[in-house]
Amino acid sequence: MPIAPGSTLGILGGGQLGRMTALAARTLGYKVHALDPDPDCPARSVLDRCIVASFDDVAQAAELASQCDVVTLEIEKVATDGLVAAARFAPVRPSADVLAMVQDRGVQKGWLSRNGFPVGPFREVATSEQLLEATRAMGGACFVKSCVGGYDGRGQLRLSGDARLDDGGGAGGTGGLEREAASLFASLGGQRCVVEQALDLEAELSVLVARSPSGKLAVYPPALNHHVDQILDWSLLPGPLSAAVTGQAVQIALDLAVGLRVEGLLVVELFLLKDGRLLINELAPRPHNSYHASEVACATSQFEQAVRAVCDLPLGSVEIVRPAAILNLLGDVWLDGAPPPFEAALEIPGVRLHLYGKRVARPGRKMGHLSATGRTPEEALVAAKLAMARLSAQAGLPLPGR
Numbered sequence: 001m002p003i004a005p006g007s008t009l010g011i012l013g014g015g016q017l018g019r020m021t022a023l024a025a026r027t028l029g030y031k032v033h034a035l036d037p038d039p040d041c042p043a044r045s046v047l048d049r050c051i052v053a054s055f056d057d058v059a060q061a062a063e064l065a066s067q068c069d070v071v072t073l074e075i076e077k078v079a080t081d082g083l084v085a086a087a088r089f090a091p092v093r094p095s096a097d098v099l100a101m102v103q104d105r106g107v108q109k110g111w112l113s114r115n116g117f118p119v120g121p122f123r124e125v126a127t128s129e130q131l132l133e134a135t136r137a138m139g140g141a142c143f144v145k146s147c148v149g150g151y152d153g154r155g156q157l158r159l160s161g162d163a164r165l166d167d168g169g170g171a172g173g174t175g176g177l178e179r180e181a182a183s184l185f186a187s188l189g190g191q192r193c194v195v196e197q198a199l200d201l202e203a204e205l206s207v208l209v210a211r212s213p214s215g216k217l218a219v220y221p222p223a224l225n226h227h228v229d230q231i232l233d234w235s236l237l238p239g240p241l242s243a244a245v246t247g248q249a250v251q252i253a254l255d256l257a258v259g260l261r262v263e264g265l266l267v268v269e270l271f272l273l274k275d276g277r278l279l280i281n282e283l284a285p286r287p288h289n290s291y292h293a294s295e296v297a298c299a300t301s302q303f304e305q306a307v308r309a310v311c312d313l314p315l316g317s318v319e320i321v322r323p324a325a326i327l328n329l330l331g332d333v334w335l336d337g338a339p340p341p342f343e344a345a346l347e348i349p350g351v352r353l354h355l356y357g358k359r360v361a362r363p364g365r366k367m368g369h370l371s372a373t374g375r376t377p378e379e380a381l382v383a384a385k386l387a388m389a390r391l392s393a394q395a396g397l398p399l400p401g402r
């Protein structure tokens with residue numbers, strides 16, 4: 001049975017994804033409650049009720065659900081026990097099972113490879129000795145990522161081929177290497193990690209698929225994503241990709257959504273390698289930064305689609321109405337905490353500003369994004385970069401175009 005407009009949607013997490021989901025839900029006529037540890041979380045000002053509690057507060061997750069008709073999430077670090085407790089009061093979409101698979105990198109990568117999905121070489125490690133052995137086995141540059149808790153490149157380290165722990169030089173013999181591995185392991189919190197071979201990337205893309213509880217599917221065209229320092233910098237929708245790559249990426253996303261029986265959204269981050277192979281980087285069962293352009297490019301934004309999917313309404317059209325680009329606004333653009341001259345950016349035709357209502361700007365923190373539309377995605381990116389140049393000039397930052 002659809003959960004009709006007028007009902008109440010609960011969101012575990014009140015960050016920017018929760019805020020934009022709440023806004024879309026309100027447009028559709030829903031009331032929105034959310035749970036977040038931060039009393040000033042971005043969603044707060046657009047909620048009917050905000051429960052301030054930690055993401056592992058099982059009792060408060062149940063309390064949220066007790067006042068809602070359906071519960072979803074916007075962040076993976078909520079406790080699966082909280083989802084189980086919430087499910088006693090209202091349907092929880094995605095389910096605790098899907099979250100448990102996705103929220104741990106080691107479990108996720110293991111599941112993907114066991115189920116025949118394409119992933120790059122990786123090893124899960126639980127001690128610094130295993131870490132040392134794994135970096136040796138990778139035989140070159142690699143990424144070491146903690147299994148839980150990382151995002152935007154946090155909780156991970158990139159080891160260059162030269163500095164890798166099996167190079168035998170500079171670290172003072174085997175004892176030195178062991179110490180190096182131990183300190184690396186400790187710097188990631190001394191917890192289970194995944195060691196991945198650093199892949200030779202041609203491009204990065206993502207695919208968003210929505211699946212409703214009654215099994216309806218809607219898949220968006222892939223987005224092309226550009227990262228700087230492991231953080232998403234810009235994204236184009238539709239991604240200018242070959243028909244073959246597009247077809248393959250869409251098929252992977254559909255197979256995953258059906259295989260996992262996801263209820264809500266599933267985003268698949270993919271690597272296109274220089275040798276033409278397409279490998280899965282990671283999954284997210286929620287709205288995603290790389291589909292923010294869907295708000296201006298598509299007939300149905302990812303946020304409205306999330307609401308439609310979890311409420312079992314008909315899914316919206318994924319048609320591209322006009323190509324678009326987004327550029328993330330990080331705290332770096334706030335000079336000494338002062339906001340940049342947004343009016344200068346908004347003068348550029350087709351450019352829009354999306355701010356998340358975060359009070360404190362810190363380097364690397366996602367504060368908002370710029371979006372732009374154009375006749376082509378590339379043209380939209382030029383407009384967004386022009387707008388960004390006007391903002392970053394004030395902060396004395398290098399011009400975009402990296």
Ligand SMILES: Nc1ncnc2c1ncn2[C@@H]1O[C@H](COP(=O)(O)OP(=O)(O)OP(=O)(O)O)[C@@H](O)[C@H]1O
Binds near residue numbers: 150
């Ligand atoms: N094995 C790899 N080979 C090459 N590049 C990689 C690899 N792993 C990660 N990267 C680079 O680092 C970026 C971030 O990695 P990943 O998606 O694992 O981290 P994250 O912290 O979950 O990021 P986000 O929260 O933005 O998705 C990737 O998009 C890619 O640019």
Ligand SMILES: [Mg+2]
Binds near residue numbers: 269281282
């Ligand atoms: Mg990622």
